[in-house]
Amino acid sequence: MPDTRPDATAPSGSPLLALEGVTVRFGGIMALSEVGLDVGPGRVLGVIGPNGAGKTTLFNVACGFQRPDEGTITWKGERLDRLRPHDLAGLGIARTLQGLGLFERMTVLDNVTVGADRHGRAGFWSGLLALPRSAREEAALRERAMAALEELGIAHTAPRYPASLPYAVRKKVALARALVAEPELVLLDEPASGLSGEEMDELAGLVRGLTSRMAVMLVEHHMDLVMTVCDDIAVLDFGRLIARGSPDVVREDPAVVAAYLGDDVGQEA
């Protein structure tokens, strides 16, 4: 596949996250059926498909929220069979949530500082006694959080509570909370939903800008955005991977056209 961007963190061709033969059943329903895909450093992988195609299940499997019935997940070549959701951040994987999942009773700054938690070491006792070590670390974490907010242009919201902010800003807060962890891979769950056209253009620029620092995997309904920002696209339909390739390849794929794109291009599926 053509790739003009430099692979900064790993030799090209070695994927960060790879799923092989992943199958998930809910009772008799096949949510995912032998799905295999991978995403490498500096690349943007889009996962598309109609509602119920298994996109969110795929994310949940990648995050350890859902154990696959069959198949393997590897991170930099190591199997993640016993992965628990809170181990993910430590590995260098961050994720945004469809429902944002902001901490509503914490300020924006605190929300984002929680995202930076994996860079902290201070334990209970040093916090209890307010040791200088703990205070220094707190300052450093808050600085990271402020920097992440500034990068997204919402530093002025730091003292506010999420509920008082417009939806697009709330989405940015959620994004800042994921990015402040400085992950090697960020999973974006419907990053464009609820955004205006203008905001979506901004998002596209932002996602492309991330590729110098991390890989991106996103689930999205908006075809325009997916076609613009993704290097690779994986198309799911009824839990099966029906196509995989560059945007151009996927656009022309007869199976994709038949299953999904046909009369739905550019709209929410």
Added chain:
Amino acid sequence: MAERTLALPDRLRRVTDDTLGRHLLAGLVGAVVVVLLLSFLGGFRVSQLASFSYLAIAAAGLTVLTGLNGQLSLGHGAFMAIGAYTTAVLQRTELGLPLVVVLVAAVLVAGAVGVVVGLAAARLHGPYIAGATLALAIAVPGLAIFWRDLLGGEQGLTVPLPDVPAWFADAVFFLTATDPSSSRYVAYLAGLALVAVLVLLANVARSRTGRRWQAVRDDEVAAQLAGIDLGRARVLAFVVSAACAGLAGGFMAFVVRLTAPSGFTLTLSLTLLTAIVLGGLGSLTGALIGAGLLTFLPQVVTSVGGDVGLSDVQSAELAPLVYGLVMVLVILLAPGGLVGTIRLKRAERAARRAAAAGATASTGAPTSADERTRAASGTGATTGPEDPQHDAPPSTERKRSS
């Protein structure tokens, strides 16, 4: 905060800028207040202050658990019972253990039980935690009847008063020219322990640990994705809270001088909960205010009842009625509790000013208008140990990063 103290000398400002400094300063002021109050008040007031102290210690621990971590415990009276019985049993031995050792033991035993209950609670949600802790509140006093020989059954255990150490007697004599009683000694220790507990809990609330607790409370999935182990965070919060209740129980044993099942009915647990709801969930100041209301309101109400010509029985019945009314009024008019509501008003005002200033100030480098906004939003946590939950974030962080 920083802006508010600009007029103060630089050194003091630096102290109040930093979390530990601010909490220690507040703690110091608190300790002085405790010593002054206890040195010059009469015997009845002293025992009242001692009751207030242990109630406030337990309430502070509970508000951390319920307010910061979102676990509703209806059974904190049980942990007070554990602390009290540990204290009573140890104090009745002939070992002559120092008071501090006995109290530490009460904390440790309550904390250890807290680990077990916390592990169970961490697997439960909302109303189920409440149910499980409710069962605990009812079951634990029953143990005293089950192990009658050790724990004294229905009659309970009388708690021998501790000896007053010579240095303490000397210090008090120096201040007030009187010899302190044992109960005054206990009241001093309870008051100072309350100050220490508040400082420590305020530290934790401001730390990474406190932020994790709040994240777990607000959104489990997002907290996990940030790398927070939900179970560990919950158990830790539970243990801290149980340890506070254990300490409170230890002091209660010394203040009441009798540890019996009737002292640890469900009412005690509900009283603690009432205190933190009245004051404002998650706020240490709120826990303090709530505990104060619950300690002093009954006497006030009862004496007012007597003054207006009610019989003793009638005026004694007046206190629960006033409680109930206050509780209903707070929930109706100020659901955030007293402190929560004040903070909300402040935050709203700050947001309005920020919005007004934002219209004129450009984004980017801080302008003078920005500075004014910050000063306006610099709500004061300068005067008391306080958790960060509803504070506008300190302006200092913004300054550091810009």
